[in-house]
Amino acid sequence: MKIALAQLNYHIGNFESNTEKIISAINKSRKSGVDLVLFSELAICGYPPKDLLERKEFVEKSKSALQKVAEHCIDIAAVIGGPSVNPHPKGKNLYNSAYFISNGKIESIHNKTLLPNYDIFDEYRYFEPNTEFSLVELKGKKIAITICEDLWETQPVDNNFAKSALYTISPMEELSKLNPDFVVNIAASPFSYNQQNLRTNILKATSERYQLPIFYVNQIGAHTELIFDGDSLVMNSKGEVAKRLNYFEEDYQIVDLEAIENKKAEARNVNYIEKIHDALVLGLKDYFGKMGFTKTTLGLSGGIDSAVTVVLAERALGKENVRVLLMPSEFSSDHSIKDAVDLAENLGIQYDIVPIQNIFQEFQKSLDPIFGDLPFNVAEENIQARVRGTLVMGLSNKFGHILLNTSNKSESAVGYGTLYGDMNGGLSVLGDVYKTDVFKLAWFINKDKEVIPENSIVKPPSAELRPDQKDSDSLPDYDVLDGILFRYIEKNMSSEEIIQDGFERVTVQKALRLVNMNEYKRFQTPPILRVSSKAFGFGRKIPLVAKH
Ligand SMILES: Nc1ncnc2c1ncn2[C@@H]1O[C@H](COP(=O)(O)OP(=O)(O)OC[C@H]2O[C@@H]([n+]3cccc(C(=O)O)c3)[C@H](O)[C@@H]2O)[C@@H](O)[C@H]1O
Ligand SMILES: Nc1ncnc2c1ncn2[C@@H]1O[C@H](COP(=O)(O)OP(=O)(O)OP(=O)(O)O)[C@@H](O)[C@H]1O
Numbered sequence: 001m002k003i004a005l006a007q008l009n010y011h012i013g014n015f016e017s018n019t020e021k022i023i024s025a026i027n028k029s030r031k032s033g034v035d036l037v038l039f040s041e042l043a044i045c046g047y048p049p050k051d052l053l054e055r056k057e058f059v060e061k062s063k064s065a066l067q068k069v070a071e072h073c074i075d076i077a078a079v080i081g082g083p084s085v086n087p088h089p090k091g092k093n094l095y096n097s098a099y100f101i102s103n104g105k106i107e108s109i110h111n112k113t114l115l116p117n118y119d120i121f122d123e124y125r126y127f128e129p130n131t132e133f134s135l136v137e138l139k140g141k142k143i144a145i146t147i148c149e150d151l152w153e154t155q156p157v158d159n160n161f162a163k164s165a166l167y168t169i170s171p172m173e174e175l176s177k178l179n180p181d182f183v184v185n186i187a188a189s190p191f192s193y194n195q196q197n198l199r200t201n202i203l204k205a206t207s208e209r210y211q212l213p214i215f216y217v218n219q220i221g222a223h224t225e226l227i228f229d230g231d232s233l234v235m236n237s238k239g240e241v242a243k244r245l246n247y248f249e250e251d252y253q254i255v256d257l258e259a260i261e262n263k264k265a266e267a268r269n270v271n272y273i274e275k276i277h278d279a280l281v282l283g284l285k286d287y288f289g290k291m292g293f294t295k296t297t298l299g300l301s302g303g304i305d306s307a308v309t310v311v312l313a314e315r316a317l318g319k320e321n322v323r324v325l326l327m328p329s330e331f332s333s334d335h336s337i338k339d340a341v342d343l344a345e346n347l348g349i350q351y352d353i354v355p356i357q358n359i360f361q362e363f364q365k366s367l368d369p370i371f372g373d374l375p376f377n378v379a380e381e382n383i384q385a386r387v388r389g390t391l392v393m394g395l396s397n398k399f400g401h402i403l404l405n406t407s408n409k410s411e412s413a414v415g416y417g418t419l420y421g422d423m424n425g426g427l428s429v430l431g432d433v434y435k436t437d438v439f440k441l442a443w444f445i446n447k448d449k450e451v452i453p454e455n456s457i458v459k460p461p462s463a464e465l466r467p468d469q470k471d472s473d474s475l476p477d478y479d480v481l482d483g484i485l486f487r488y489i490e491k492n493m494s495s496e497e498i499i500q501d502g503f504e505r506v507t508v509q510k511a512l513r514l515v516n517m518n519e520y521k522r523f524q525t526p527p528i529l530r531v532s533s534k535a536f537g538f539g540r541k542i543p544l545v546a547k548h
């Protein structure tokens with residue numbers, strides 16, 4: 001039996017383009033003599049459709065798109081993800097379903113049993129869990145069709161306290177009683193830099209336990225914050241990866257079921273920084289591409305965060321679509337301006353220098369009668385950041401360049417950024433990357449030649465909002481701070497547990513206090529491209545008003 005895996009990039013709600021892609025893969029498969037072609041979870045409408053599922057019209061469009069696809073399934077079978085209506089009066093209106101299509105029609109519908117509801121997932125909000133199990137038969141083979149989380153019976157969480165999802169039904173236990181020949185898993189499994197190993201291990205455990213091959217198809221592409229890396233694969237019944245599809249790009253592979261037992265795909269050891277790099281480039285590309293934008297802007301300071309952001313933007317959108325402003329103040333060092341100019345020239349992007357001293361002075365003059373003799377403090381620092389934010393937004397409004405936010409996860413965590421100033425932007429590129437990893441990204445970008453001036457990487461980080469300012473005046477060193485933040489945010493460890501891990505009590509208490517008191521700031525930040533298992537955004541829900 002020849003089985004094709006179609007790893008495609010869908011666009012949520014764009015039924016025309018999704019249908020066209022699916023039909024084109026079906027036609028290609030038929031011409032290659034494929035028996036069964038597999039598409040990912042909710043492929044017909046794109047994943048995650050969120051509250052669009054509450055619109056009847058959206059569900060009806062999914063249904064007619066599937067009907068159109070079915071007409072093309074002559075002499076070939078397909079499994080495609082889409083929502084289906086729950087016919088029972090009780091429970092949620094919808095199921096998250098896999099459609100088995102053959103002979104030009106929908107032959108059967110298989111619903112998702114285990115609905116993830118942790119972190120960024122919210123499937124119980126829309127879907128009724130499945131309780132009935134059956135196999136499909138194709139050319140003498142019995143197939144168990146499952147949907148993503150169905151194989152994640154014990155969901156490990158990257159957290160020392162949250163319980164793993166407790167599922168009362170095991171879809172694989174039920175399906176295995178029916179003696180399938182192989183398992184299909186259609187998935188929508190988002191990227192995080194540690195997710196790929198976890199995923200492979202979970203598939204391996206399932207395959208070994210039931211001694212069954214698994215055909216796993218994930219989607220690729222980004223949907224606002226969520227980035228899907230693909231990495232679809234075929235596992236033989238010994239839990240060995242027989243075929244692996246590409247990361248971060250569409251891919252299509254045909255596999256012979258009878259030939260997988262003695263096949264072993266080459267292991268791919270990609271460093272996590274390279275994965276984050278590729279994920280962010282895809283995240284940017286798809287945010288712009290799917291929104292219909294081409295051009296971007298940001299303030300280039302000569303520092304490392306804006307440097308890494310602009311390189312990723314140039315790689316995603318092309319140099320002709322990136323335009324930056326260099327906005328020196330009286331506190332900017334000459335080196336910062338030179339570093340920013342060198343970088344812009346290395347990339348071949350358009351840049352303009354707009355000094356902000358005069359504007360800043362005018363602001364100060366206007367506020368003088370009100371501020372009186374009060375000393376220069378954070379208020380003046382922030383006015384500079386807001387002047388810059390206003391200027392880049394001016395460029396954005398005039399020329400249609402979407403502003404990228406340059407804050408990293410460490411700053412965002414402790415509120416080290418100015419609301420309505422450098423926290424502006426339509427999309428945050430580095431908001432899920434700790435500062436220590438921003439440095440690693442910069443070195444990775446420079447691995448073949450110096451793109452980012454080395455001075456931007458090695459100089460002590462500074463906001464340059466007052467004379468001789470350094471981040472280290474207000475914050476612990478980033479390697480210490482990031483160690484604490486990771487334990488608190490990703491692992492949910494308590495201050496005492498973090499201290500026991502070897503961090504100084506005062507530093508831990510300060511860092512945690514800053515994280516807690518800055519929830520309100522993060523609530524106002526743009527969407528953040530997610531690359532870790534716990535990003536700021538809709539997968540981390542902390543009350544703004546709370547006593548910690
Ligand atoms: N709970 C709450 N809910 C709603 N709003 C709340 C609030 N608490 C304060 N606020 C408001 O927020 C204001 C304080 O926030 P904000 O105006 O941003 O100012 P703030 O957080 O006081 O200062 C920004 C800090 O970030 C540093 N910074 C700025 C720019 C860039 C960088 C960098 O290196 O990247 C660092 C800067 O040196 C300074 O230490 C308050 O004045 C108040 O208006
Ligand atoms: N002189 C400047 N010219 C242009 N943009 C600036 C300038 N200074 C700051 N910005 C913008 O504000 C953001 C915050 O910058 P700031 O220097 O305060 O802190 P940072 O987080 O260390 O960032 P970076 O490493 O990019 O300097 C920068 O990333 C940049 O987009």
Ligand SMILES: NC(=O)CC[C@H](N)C(=O)O
Nearest residue numbers: 116148149152188189190
């Ligand atoms: N769509 C899903 O069911 C995804 C959940 C699953 N645990 C994953 O991340 O792969």
